[in-house]
Amino acid sequence: MMDKKVKIVDKKAALLQATLTLVNNHGFHNAPMAKIAKLAGVAPATIYLYFENKQDLINTLYLEVKKSYSDFAFTNYEASMSVKKGFEIIWNNIAHYKLNTISEANFLSQCDTSPMIDEAIRIEGLKNLQPLLDLWEKGKSEGIIKPLSIYALYAHTIYPLSFLLEMQQRGIFTIDETMKANMFQVAWDAIKT
Amino acid sequence: MMDKKVKIVDKKAALLQATLTLVNNHGFHNAPMAKIAKLAGVAPATIYLYFENKQDLINTLYLEVKKSYSDFAFTNYEASMSVKKGFEIIWNNIAHYKLNTISEANFLSQCDTSPMIDEAIRIEGLKNLQPLLDLWEKGKSEGIIKPLSIYALYAHTIYPLSFLLEMQQRGIFTIDETMKANMFQVAWDAIKT
């Protein structure tokens, strides 16, 4: 039957969700397996039916979130678009993701700046955003974008959104649509020739 | 004699240094007090002569590093400088700090993206960049800098350096002086009117 499979997915998903919540709110330390199980509505031992150990649970969550982030980034994007148009779509997708799918975005930030993810598992650098890198290469060859390393380009266009996410997360600052448009302008000014 | 005072400072400093190293390499979890003590060359109980508990140790380290960072940021800076000149000096100081004082910069990144620092302490550490904020206000009123929130300005000029630090940290990317000059140009283009 399908029922069983669905249930499995449900429990695994519930565990991943619970982990996300607890790690975000209390940090990797202070997210004990017992609490994760409780929040997911299962017994502690059940976790080990779906994951090898705590590290595996975290790694799995990381990969899953990272994928959802990357997938979302390229919604409605076509490689055939103009450089500016394509960049605008991708930038807005990512902005939307970071400012709305807050838990996930926050979790990624935390993973990317702490040694809680195994180095081998971490998707290094920007490999997951390949279409954006390709777009930038095209822009550079067309002379539209400054001839800089992709790391520099990323640092000044996409990465700033992480800072704003943090500020929003802590209630220090909130962003509306107008502001978002301004922000895009800043990002574009930074890298356009 | 001065000896005693010196020794006290030495031990406290050794403990802070050991904590920095261990938290950077293994995360807040996996930096047990016993290991910190061992690396600092003291007995575990000795930690409690200088710090109330583990959280206090981390908080103290955070504030101290944050201060050293802020102090470094304004080296050679004078409020009387022109907006661009002043900004250039500060930006370069911070770039230098982030790319050379790697452990400290890395520790700050980790603290700022995870719930391991008490919110009250974080706020205390925030006040140190005031002169930069003042400079931006001046730039905005002079019409030299875009009329954006200081958070947006920070996100697009200083914060990108954190990303490059991470990439450098992982051996993915390294920055030379020419590149640093280009990077400043990008930052300036982003916020200038």
Add this chain to the structure above:
Amino acid sequence: MMDKKVKIVDKKAALLQATLTLVNNHGFHNAPMAKIAKLAGVAPATIYLYFENKQDLINTLYLEVKKSYSDFAFTNYEASMSVKKGFEIIWNNIAHYKLNTISEANFLSQCDTSPMIDEAIRIEGLKNLQPLLDLWEKGKSEGIIKPLSIYALYAHTIYPLSFLLEMQQRGIFTIDETMKANMFQVAWDAIKT
């Protein structure tokens, strides 16, 4: 099956029993959780499945022993009995408990003279002797018993047994049935009009 429930009760009971023994023999200090666990035949961590912490373990034990003591005190007693008859039964029950259920009686003495039990818990344990207090009120209104505070009555009739328990405990003195009868006479002479 009932087996599981029985086992749970067994372990909790074993822990309480072990605590009783160790606290009696070595005091609250010098009754470390590790020793308690060992004597009960479980791992130290297991204690925390049944009790919140050490204080909770002691409090629980206190309340349980206090209850067994009170229950025993009123065996065969009926509120309808004459004052003297009722008092005689209760006094003898308590004497029997104190001189035979030595560990428990000793533990209660220790708790009642040291700050090791939370005040709130102590008060909760106090309510169990109500029928005796009622009996005394009746005796006072009938003019059979001196019109004194219940504390004074308790101090001169029941409390003396604690002293004899201590002396017996230390091998200084032992009590036989004849002596017990004399002792009752003394108690009765003390409070009768």
Add this chain to the structure above:
Amino acid sequence: MMDKKVKIVDKKAALLQATLTLVNNHGFHNAPMAKIAKLAGVAPATIYLYFENKQDLINTLYLEVKKSYSDFAFTNYEASMSVKKGFEIIWNNIAHYKLNTISEANFLSQCDTSPMIDEAIRIEGLKNLQPLLDLWEKGKSEGIIKPLSIYALYAHTIYPLSFLLEMQQRGIFTIDETMKANMFQVAWDAIKT
């Protein structure tokens, strides 16, 4: 000089007093050497100039308090007095001590019902109240006092005061002079023939 000697006595006394206070208020556990030193106004290491170790400190305090109690008990008493008069004086002395020198009395209670004092040090049973025992023997031979063991006599006359002390200590009950007179009557009624 005398000054030094006086100082020594002062510090030793201060340490004993501090110990008394802390053990009474928080129990033997929770009366750490560091706190005792602080309350006495000396450095922790200083304790070891006056006492061998913690147990020695407690033992010394016990013996000292026990002696002060015994000495006080026989103030104004003469062996030549009549049995009732002598008993009345002694009983009142002890009542006065227990109800006024509360800390000391309370400490003795705690020591006498817990294993915190070395068995070898404890002044066993009633040996410290010899003149009272002699008086009772005289009373028994004169037929004025019931022919009971001294332990029974003590249990019903002096020991009840400990219970009232505890009640007073906890604010449950207070005793005025009239009540004290009544209480003496009860004690006397208990043991007189």
Add this chain to the structure above:
DNA sequence: TATGAATGAGAATTCATTCAT
């Protein structure tokens, strides 16, 4: 699959005691 009781290893923290000064 799912469980929850159980635990060994280790975590933070405390404390009686020592020792150089």
Add this chain to the structure above:
DNA sequence: CATGAATGAATTCTCATTCAT
């Protein structure tokens, strides 16, 4: 005599993981 920094050993408690059911 006096100190206070220092500590080894122990203490309470936590937690990832297992195992019988």
